[in-house]
Amino acid sequence: MSIVALQHVRKVYDTKVAVDDLSFSIDAGMMFGLLGPNGSGKTSSIRMMIGMTLPDSGSVRLFGQPFDRSLLARVGYLPEERGLYKKMNVLEQLVFLGSLRGLHAAEARKRAKAWCERLNIAEALGKKTEDLSKGMQQKIQFISTLLHEPDLIIMDEPFSGLDPVNAALLMDVLIEMRGKGRTILFSTHRMDQVEKMCDAIALIHNSRLVLSGSMREIKARYPRNRVEIQYEGDDAFLRHPAIEGVKRYPGRAEIQLRPSSSIDDDSQSLLSTAMRCARITRFEVTQPTLEEIFIEKVRETATPGEPAVSISKSVAAADAREEAETHV
C-alpha cells in the first residue's frame, strides 16, 4: 500500500508555479528522499501532503485514502523552518505538542523524558526554550515530531544546521524508525545523505519531477562508467583513449569513460595502462553518483536558452553552503 501518493499535483502561487504535474508514491516502511535545489518545490509538495495547502489540481492520498485531517494524527511533521514557543519550558512544550496530537499529558511527559535522554539533552528539560542552543532546539523539535509515534514521518531538511555528530545521531534514529516499519520522507539537497540512507527518491527541479524510483533501480539504469584512481608517479595513463573526461586532483583522478558496449573491458584496460605508468593505491569502478545523475537529468530537461550550467552551479553552491553550515 502506498502511504503517500501524489497524482498530477499542481500548485500555483499568484504567478509562480510551485509544483507542476507532480506524481510519485511512497510505499510503507520506506525511507524516501525528496530532492531538489532550493526553491524547486519540495516544501510546497510537503505542505500539500499534510493538507496545509491544497493542490490546485491533482490528488493527494495518505494511507490509501483521500486526504483527511483525521489522518494527521498518524503523521509527524518537522517543518523546514524550526519553530517553538520561546518562553516555554522544554518539557511543557513537548507535553503541549504531544497533547495536541492526542497523547495524554502523563504519557507525553514520560516519552519526552525518554527521548531527551536518548538524544543526550536531558539537562535541557527544565530550561526555557530560548535559553537553548540552536542545535538543541532542533533536537527538541525533532523529538516533538516523533513523540506520538507516527506511522508517517515527514521531515523538511532535518539535518541542516546540525554538526556531523548530531546529524549522525538523528540519522541513526530515523534508520531505527524505518526498522520499526515506519515510513519516512525527508527532503534535502544533500545528495550524499540520500545516497546512503534512502530506499527510493524523487528528484524535483523547477517544480517538475525529474526522476523518481527506487535507489537501486535508478542506479542500475546507469553504466559503471566512473573510475576513481589514486596513484603515485606519472599520470600519462590519463591519455588513455577510453577516457572521455577527467577531473584531476593531487594524486587522484576522477574519470568518466566513453560510452561503449564493452565498458567493463575499457576500465580493465585503463587499469593495466595505469599500472605501467604509476603505482596505484586505489582503483574503483562505480556508477555515477546521484549528484552526477541529477545534474545530467537537469541538463536534459533544461529548455533551450536556459543555461543548464547555472543549475548545476546553484546545486553546488547550495551544497557548499550546507557544507559550511555543517562544519562551523
Place this chain on the structure above:
Amino acid sequence: MYNVWLIARREYIERVHTRGFVITTIMVPLIMAGFIVGSLFLGAHEDMDRRVVVVSQDLQLAEAVRTELVRPPAAKATPSGGISLRAPARTPKFTVDIVQPDANTRALLDSDLDDNRIDGYLWIAPQSSGAPFSYTPRSSSDQVTRSAVLASLNRALLRRQLAQRGVPAANADALLAAPAEVQAARDSRHHDRTGTMVGIGILFFIMYFVIMNYGMNVARSVIEEKTSRIFEVMLAAVRPEEMMAGKILGVGAVGLTQVAIWLVSVVIFTARSGGINIGGELIQPSFTGLQLIFFFVYFLLGYLFYSSIAAAFGAMTNSEQELQQMNIFLMLPLIFCFVSLGTMLTSPDSTIARALALVPPFTPLLMYMRVALGHPYSWEVALSITMLVACIAGLVWLTSRIYRVGVLMYGKRPTLGELMRWLKYS
C-alpha cells in the same frame, strides 16, 4: 474542542506569568487607591475658614446676612465609628465684617482681596440704584463661598419681606428651615445617579482599555507565531479555526482575570473609603447586579469582536511596525464610541443613541451605556446581542481563512485583491 482548550490554556498560563501582567494588575488598583486616598486627604485638610465683608448702608440687612452666613448648617446624621478614612462633607466656617461704604471702600477692599486678607465682599447698594447687589470673590473658582453668600443674602431678603408682611419670625424660620431635598432615587435600578455615572465611567474605561490592549495582544501573538515559525508545527496538528479560537479565548481569559481583579479592588477601596472625592463631593461608585452582568456580556462580545479583527490584522502583517499601521482601523470605532460618550450620557434614549448602539462595532460600549443609564427596549438589547454574535461568527470564519493563508505567505503584505483570493481558498 479539546485542542482549543489546550491552546487557550497555554496562552493563558504563559501570559499570566509575564512580569508585565503582574505589574499592570497590581499597579492599576494601587494607583487608583492612591488617587482615592489622596483626594480624601486633600479634602479633609482643606482650609475651610472664610472671611467675607458685607458693604451696606442698610446695617440691618447686613446684620441679617451675617446671621444667615454664620448660622451652623443643620447637623447631619454622621455614621458613628468605623473607618477613619470616612470623611464628612465639609462646609466653610464664615467670619463676616460689616462696613459702611465711603469713597475709597472699594479700593480698600480690592487691595484686601489682592493681599489675601478676605475671600470676597458683598456690595449692597441702595434700592434706588439699578444693580443693588454685587459679589466680588477673590477667586472665581471658589463656588462654595459664592453660593453660601448668595443663599444667605436671599434668605435675609426673604425673611425681611416676610417680616414686612407681618409673618412672625418663628413662622419665617419654619418656612425657611426645610428646603426641598433632591430625591436621587428614581427607581430601584438607579439608587444614586451620580454614583451610577461614576461606576459606568469606570466600567467604560476598563472595557475600552482591555478591548484595545488585549485585542492588540492577540494580533501581536499571531505575528510572534509567524516570526517564530511555530504555526507551521501547530497547523500540522490543529485546524486554523481551533488555533484562532484558542488564542482569542486564552488571551481573553487573561483580560477577564485582570478586569475581575480590578473590579474587586474598586469595590473594596470605595467601600472602605466611602467614595471618591470629586469636586468636593464624596461619590460612591455603585454597580447594580444587572449592570455587572451586562458589563460582562458586552465586554466579552466586544472583546471577541475586536480581537478577531486584530487577529486578522496579525495574520496579514509581518511585523509590529506594519501592525501599528493597521492599528488605526481597530481604534477608530473605539474612539468614535468615546466621542459619542457625551450624547450617550445626557440622552441615552434619543434616536441617535438608539441607532448608534445597534451598529455592531459600537454595540459593546454604547449599548452597555444605554442598558446602564437609559431604558432600552428588551428587543433592542436582544437584537444588538444577536447582531454582534452573528458578526463575531462571520469574523472568526473570515479571520481563520486569512490566518490560514496569511501565515504561510510571509514576506509581503497582501493587496486587497490577494486578500479576496485568500478567502476563496478553502
